[in-house]
Amino acid sequence: MYEREKAIIITNNDRVFEAYKDEMQVILKQTYEEVLIATRDMVYDRHILLTHPQASSLKPNQTPYRSVIVYPGSGEDAMKAILLIEKCLEVYRRWQEIAPSPASYPKKVEDDFKTIDLSIVQNVMPRIV
Amino acid sequence: MAAYRIVHYLNQFFGGIGGEDKADYEPEVQEKVIGPGLALAQGLGDDYEIVATVICGDNYFGENLDEATDTIVEMVKRYHPDVFVAGPAFNAGRYGVACGTICKAVEERLGIPVVSGMYKENPGTDMFRQDVILVETGNSAATMRKAVPKFVNLIRKLAAGEEILGPAEEGYLERGIRVNYFADERGSERGIQMLLKKIAGEEFSTDLPMPKFDRVPPAEAIKDMSKATIAIVTSGGIVPLDNPDHIESSNATKFGWYPIEGMEKMSKDDYTTIHGGYDRQFVMEDPNLVIPLDVLRKKEKDGEIGKLYPYFASTTGTGTATNSAAKFGTDIGKKLVEDHVDAVILVST
Amino acid sequence: MKLELGKIEIKDIRFGDKSCVDDHVLSINKEEVERLVLEDDKLIGCHLELAKPGEKTRITPVKDVIEPRVKVSGGEIFPGVIGKVSPQVGSGRTHALSGCCVVTVGRIVGFQEGVIDMSGPAADYCPFSKTLNVCVVIEPKEGLETHVYERAGRMAGLKVATYLGELARNIEPDTLEVYETKPILEQAQQYPDLPKIGYVHMLQSQGLLHDTYYYGVDAKQIVPTFMYPTEIMDGAIVSGNCVAPCDKVTSYHHLHNPVIEDLYRHHGKDLNFMGVILTNENVFLADKERHSDMVAKLCQWMGLDGVLITEEGYGNPDTDLMMNCKKVERAGTKVCLITDEFPGKDGKSASLADTCDEATALASCGQGNATLHFPAMDKVIGTTEYIESQIGGWAGCMNEDGSFEAELQIIIASTIANGYNKLAAKGY
Numbered sequence: 018m019y020e021r022e023k024a025i026i027i028t029n030n031d032r033v034f035e036a037y038k039d040e041m042q043v044i045l046k047q048t049y050e051e052v053l054i055a056t057r058d059m060v061y062d063r064h065i066l067l068t069h070p071q072a073s074s075l076k077p078n079q080t081p082y083r084s085v086i087v088y089p090g091s092g093e094d095a096m097k098a099i100l101l102i103e104k105c106l107e108v109y110r111r112w113q114e115i116a117p118s119p120a121s122y123p124k125k126v127e128d129d130f131k132t133i134d135l136s137i138v139q140n141v142m143p144r145i146v
Numbered sequence: 147m148a149a150y151r152i153v154h155y156l157n158q159f160f161g162g163i164g165g166e167d168k169a170d171y172e173p174e175v176q177e178k179v180i181g182p183g184l185a186l187a188q189g190l191g192d193d194y195e196i197v198a199t200v201i202c203g204d205n206y207f208g209e210n211l212d213e214a215t216d217t218i219v220e221m222v223k224r225y226h227p228d229v230f231v232a233g234p235a236f237n238a239g240r241y242g243v244a245c246g247t248i249c250k251a252v253e254e255r256l257g258i259p260v261v262s263g264m265y266k267e268n269p270g271t272d273m274f275r276q277d278v279i280l281v282e283t284g285n286s287a288a289t290m291r292k293a294v295p296k297f298v299n300l301i302r303k304l305a306a307g308e309e310i311l312g313p314a315e316e317g318y319l320e321r322g323i324r325v326n327y328f329a330d331e332r333g334s335e336r337g338i339q340m341l342l343k344k345i346a347g348e349e350f351s352t353d354l355p356m357p358k359f360d361r362v363p364p365a366e367a368i369k370d371m372s373k374a375t376i377a378i379v380t381s382g383g384i385v386p387l388d389n390p391d392h393i394e395s396s397n398a399t400k401f402g403w404y405p406i407e408g409m410e411k412m413s414k415d416d417y418t419t420i421h422g423g424y425d426r427q428f429v430m431e432d433p434n435l436v437i438p439l440d441v442l443r444k445k446e447k448d449g450e451i452g453k454l455y456p457y458f459a460s461t462t463g464t465g466t467a468t469n470s471a472a473k474f475g476t477d478i479g480k481k482l483v484e485d486h487v488d489a490v491i492l493v494s495t
Numbered sequence: 496m497k498l499e500l501g502k503i504e505i506k507d508i509r510f511g512d513k514s515c516v517d518d519h520v521l522s523i524n525k526e527e528v529e530r531l532v533l534e535d536d537k538l539i540g541c542h543l544e545l546a547k548p549g550e551k552t553r554i555t556p557v558k559d560v561i562e563p564r565v566k567v568s569g570g571e572i573f574p575g576v577i578g579k580v581s582p583q584v585g586s587g588r589t590h591a592l593s594g595c596c597v598v599t600v601g602r603i604v605g606f607q608e609g610v611i612d613m614s615g616p617a618a619d620y621c622p623f624s625k626t627l628n629v630c631v632v633i634e635p636k637e638g639l640e641t642h643v644y645e646r647a648g649r650m651a652g653l654k655v656a657t658y659l660g661e662l663a664r665n666i667e668p669d670t671l672e673v674y675e676t677k678p679i680l681e682q683a684q685q686y687p688d689l690p691k692i693g694y695v696h697m698l699q700s701q702g703l704l705h706d707t708y709y710y711g712v713d714a715k716q717i718v719p720t721f722m723y724p725t726e727i728m729d730g731a732i733v734s735g736n737c738v739a740p741c742d743k744v745t746s747y748h749h750l751h752n753p754v755i756e757d758l759y760r761h762h763g764k765d766l767n768f769m770g771v772i773l774t775n776e777n778v779f780l781a782d783k784e785r786h787s788d789m790v791a792k793l794c795q796w797m798g799l800d801g802v803l804i805t806e807e808g809y810g811n812p813d814t815d816l817m818m819n820c821k822k823v824e825r826a827g828t829k830v831c832l833i834t835d836e837f838p839g840k841d842g843k844s845a846s847l848a849d850t851c852d853e854a855t856a857l858a859s860c861g862q863g864n865a866t867l868h869f870p871a872m873d874k875v876i877g878t879t880e881y882i883e884s885q886i887g888g889w890a891g892c893m894n895e896d897g898s899f900e901a902e903l904q905i906i907i908a909s910t911i912a913n914g915y916n917k918l919a920a921k922g923y
Contacts, residue, residue, distance in 0.1 A: 018781075071848060072778040073701050074738045074808030076837065079886055096364070101814070108810070108848045115839040115864065119890060126884055132641045136703030137778055140715060144779045276843050312923050323923040324842040324862045326903075328619075333833050333914025334753035334803070337858035338692075338761055341801045341831035344856050345690050353859035353919060354836065356850045 019088060019145045024067060027055050028084035030134045037138070049118070052083045053109055057102045065090035066098040067145065070105040072137045077109040078118045081127070082134040086141065148195035150305040153222050154183045155232035155248055157241045160287075161201030169240075171203030173217045175224075182290055186231065189298040194305070198225045204240035207247075208394050211422040215251050222252050228305045230256075234263030234293055235270060237285035239397045242270025249278040259304035263293055264319075269397050269466065271319055279310065280319045360468070365489075374488040377455035379478055381463030381471075382429070382436040382495035383421025384412070393462055395422035401461035401474045403481075406454070411440035423464025424495050436493050455487050463494065496586045497675040498725035501567070501668025502593040508545050508627045516662045521595055523629065528655055532631060537647035540634030544876045546598075546613050548625050551873040556608025556881060557907050558599040559652045559734055560623055560745040563592040563660035566729060573730035575711025576650075577657050584710075585726035590663040595627040596747060597659065599652035600877040601634060603645055603704070608885060609740020609907035615870050620909040620918060623747075630876045631655050642703050649735050653746070674725050674759050676770055679797060686767040690800040693769050694724070694754050695790055695823070697815055699736045699744065699807040700775035706735040707744075707807075709773060719774040719789040721797075724755045727771070736807065739886055741863045741904040742835050742912045744807045753915040754803050754833070769797055774819070776812040787818035791826040801829040805913040809837055813849040824853040835860040835910035836920050840902070846920075860911060861918035863887070863904040871897035 026043045028034055029052050034045045046052045056070055064087040073080065087098075122130065158168040160181045179187050179196045187196050200221050207214045222230055230252045232245035242264045249260035263281030264270055271280060279300060283293045296317035303310055313320040329336060336353075343350035368374050384404075385393055391402040406412075412433035419429045419436065434440045437458055445451045459478045463471075482490060504519055511522030525543050532541040546552045564572050568587035571578025598611065611623045618624035633651055635644045676682060683691060698707040700714040707714040709732050722731070732749040758768040772793050774786050794802055802823060806816045813834075820830045832854055836846035842862060871894075879897065882888045887905030903909045910918060 069811040071810035320922045324838040324920040325923045329919040334757045337833045354857045
């Protein structure tokens with residue numbers, strides 16, 4: 018149903034970037050919000066979402082890392098994707114208002130967050146076939 | 147001397163100044179109890195005194211939002227009230243928005259507890275229910291008598307700094323603030339009981355009402371833009387300088403059609419915005435930011451779009467009741483369909 | 496399928512020379528249990544501590560909570576994870592040590608784990624403030640991969656619970672509860688006049704530290720399926736989830752799923768409990784679409800008049816919750832959702848990350864953003880070193896005397912979204 022080479026990962030997690038940059042397109046961003054915005058822009062430009070942009074139940078102010086996978090597409094799925102990514106941006110901003118994400122984390126904690134984010138991508142990859 | 151001081155806000159009508167013809171009335175203070183204040187004072191008893199009543203015309207307030215708010219807050223401040231009361235506004239839309247705006251400003255700037263009241267469908271309700279305690283009233287002044295005990299109870303509690311209980315207990319419109327409590331049954335049991343009622347077609351009340359969205363399915367995409375007629379419609383309040391249709395700066399009750407035929411761009415010498423809900427300075431300098439005539443004319447010339455419809459429709463979005471907006475939309479849409487417009491650019495602000 | 500669940504009331508716990516249950520008192524040979532845990536070479540440290548209701552004790556970071564149980568008649572507990580998978584799971588007889596729990600404690604990752612206070616204001620919000628807790632404090636080998644260590648922690652708790660559960664095998668239970676669900680056609684006929692009710696149980700399955708196991712199978716890998724409700728009482732589902740303490744469904748909560756318990760209470764009186772549909776909360780959107788379609792089909796196929804749906808987590812799972820709700824309703828089965836809320840500290844924001852028009856009935860499990868003062872305690876089991884970076888805490892929330900402010904989010908299972916608690920939220 019899908020071809021791996023056509024899927025695009027948008028991430029701010031360097032470990033996701035390193036893991037997949039040789040086999041597919043990976044767009045590396047600086048921040049969580051930039052990932053969501055880049056995803057939104059892709060979705061408005063003829064892509065659909067393959068993964069939920071709020072994967073993991075870590076609330077958007079509780080993890081600094083975010084990876085989303087998009088795929089070329091249009092039609093009904095594109096409409097759904099637009100509604101979903103806009104909702105996620107809204108929810109992200111709502112949580113930043115509630116309490117902004119910490120400016121930095123201890124190294125070990127940051128690594129844990131990267132591991133969790135990477136594991137979500139790793140778990141999804143076998144589905145993109 | 148009374149233990150607690152109250153300042154009361156009324157519009158020109160309830161303040162006894164006059165009807166719609168006096169809606170431009172500028173803010174003033176009268177050091178006496180007026181109109182609905184009499185019923186409140188009577189209910190409150192001797193420990194409470196309405197030391198002043200501020201009166202302002204609804205149109206004046208709507209068209210001079212910032213200035214009127216500043217003036218009225220200053221007036222309230224001089225009397226050092228323990229509680230500030232506005233209205234009730236019942237179903238009067240502009241009055242409701244004014245009551246909400248003033249209450250919010252008084253609470254934020256002066257730190258004085260506030261209470262107002264209105265009908266649940268008043269446009270002011272949705273705008274201010276989260277910020278201001280609004281006593282639920284009927285849709286006309288005839289329901290004042292029923293509202294008085296609720297006002298009295300809330301004013302007393304606010305003056306004494308007592309805890310305000312839930313909307314059902316106190317008779318105010320739910321603010322949409324989610325508060326924890328320990329229920330008699332656990333969630334799973336409450337869920338089962340709710341489900342059984344739902345299946346039996348009996349009445350039940352959900353713990354969390356879903357937000358209501360009036361979703362409209364998107365129209366079919368235009369196949370060939372180079373042949374399409376495009377119209378511009380905005381809720382950004384762009385009007386000719388003299389605002390010939392007297393569109394309100396908030397809670398609009400009407401919209402206007404304005405010609406753009408033969409114009410290359412929107413000029414600040416001819417157009418302005420009367421919108422009361424955003425920082426207008428950039429748009430007043432360059433109205434093309436809201437009516438993008440300059441860009442669209444170029445696209446028209448370049449053949450990217452067929453042609454521009456010779457009028458744009460405009461109203462004010464802020465504080466406008468959704469049913470008013472739906473009516474404007476229906477009227478605007480009807481005319482555009484009659485004139486064979488293919489697509490509309492809706493500019494929000 | 497019929498299960499007899501014998502409950503042995505535990506009134507006290509203590510360390511002793513021999514592990515046994517005698518006159519409602521659980522004695523534990525500390526060294527024996529610690530040795531059992533340290534059989535796993537991923538763990539280099541383990542010590543046991545006891546915590547009882549009313550004590551000025553704080554337990555954190557907590558990974559999982561498990562009730563000790565044993566299969567008395569054939570079959571084994573926690574099938575596919577600790578015990579063998581067998582057809583007897585969910586039938587025959589099971590014994591449980593009621594009122595006591597195994598609590599695994601220790602750093603799993605630098606955030607996420609929660610708090611159990613045995614007294615004080617936070618105790619009102621936590622089910623495990625009222626149980627006698629055997630705390631297994633573990634320490635990993637240096638440099639382990641996070642997922643390897645997560646597994647070691649998960650297994651340690653299950654092993655200790657199984658070890659203690661074994662002590663209940665030959666004890667006469669204080670109460671014997673009987674639960675039975677018949678094959679679908681017979682079940683429908685048993686109470687033909689009562690509404691047929693099912694339960695859609697959404698399992699957390701988003702990835703590392705967000706996993707649940709069904710007979711040892713990672714729930715990400717399953718497609719929606721039918722389960723007899725009694726299977727869950729024998730440990731067919733265990734938690735591998737460490738996310739957001741407040742709405743974490745611990746292994747204890749799987750054994751004691753409140754929707755299943757309460758549906759059985761109503762069974763034959765005002766409803767006919769037909770069984771459980773298991774589904775998951777995947778990240779891949781095509782999985783969500785497929786699985787919500789399948790859930791709706793199963794509801795229709797089972798002829799259900801109504802279902803309760805519960806979720807675990809926030810955000811991504813809210814999308815599954817609403818997709819399930821919408822599709823099940825459209826397929827003709829009435830839905831009531833059970834979930835918790837996150838509307839911000841002032842309670843003014845939207846409670847859920849997703850909504851749908853069909854969600855007309857929802858039972859709230861409270862809002863997790865409300866803040867609470869956690870007083871200093873006399874004893875800490877584990878460490879409070881990470882409070883500020885645990886979910887629900889914030890930089891600067893910890894005071895010098897060991898007290899702190901935090902959101903309810905930090906308390907284990909305080910707003911658990913399956914309706915286990917009485918906490919609820921309403922509109923003000």
